[in-house]
Amino acid sequence: MRQLCALDIAPVPWRNGGGLTRELLAWPSPQDWRCRLSVADIASDGxxxxxxxxxxxxxVLEGDGVALGFAGREVEQRPGDAPRVFDGASAPGCRLLGGPVRDFNLMIRGGSGGMAAALPGAAWQAPVGAQAGLFARVPGRWRNGTEALTLPALGLLWFDAAPPGDWRFEPDAPATPEAPVGWWLHHIPEGMTP
Structure with missing residues (x-):
């Protein structure tokens, strides 16, 4: 099990200078990852x-949102929108809809994976055989039966072997309708059967 907070990780500048990334997880290694989780701060268009x-x-976690350009069409992504899933080779253009934004990324190379909105107190189960976790947008508690762990805002809880049963996230403060309290995450490595 790994538990960490994005704000405790030193940001690394993007190659194009348009933002900063805080890498939360690179599995199995930073050099040859198959699953990568990160929080990024986007300061300019590019x-x-x-x-x-x-x-x-x-x-998008914070800010007005972005418009992503894909092969001649632009799609807006704002806080509270469902995750935008796309081919990483496409390298879309990114235009800020207001000021700077903060976003969260799950990247999968080989195998499969996904993310789903965590709703206060609602049950979620990790797929069998998956690595899985929770990214908390707000502080709260992850629960699995009788086990409970506290997460800060922008905190990650990750299991290389996900425990079975219902997982729940209980935020410390009442949820607001504009964005989920967090995201359930999973990755099934290539060659593994769920």
């Missing part, structure tokens, strides 16, 4: 980096 062979899952 293209995303290309990640050939990667499926990206992208949500």
């Amino acid at each position: 293209p995303f980096s290309a990640f050939p062979g990667v499926v990206r899952h992208f949500v």
Whole structure:
């Protein structure tokens, strides 16, 4: 089990200078990852980096949102929107809809994975055989039966072997309707059967 907070991780500048990334997880290693989780701060317009062979899952955490450009069409992504899933090789252009934004990324290279909105107190189960976790947008408690762990805002809880049963997230403060309290995450490595 790993438990950490994005705000405790030193940010690394993007190659194009348009933002900063805090890498929460690179499994199995930072050099040859198959699953990567990160929080990014986007300060200016510009293209995303290309990640050939990667499926990206992208949500906006804070700010007005962004418009992503894909092959001549633009799609807006704002806090509270469902995750935008796209081919990492596409390297979409990114235009800020207001000021700077903070976003969360799940990137999968090989295997499968996904993210789903965590709703206060609602049950979620990790797929059998998956690595799984919770990214908390707000502080609260993760529960699995009688086990409970506290997470800060922008905190990650990750299991390389997900415990079975119903998982729940209980935020410390009442939820607001504009965005989920967090996201359930999973990754099934290539060659593993759920």
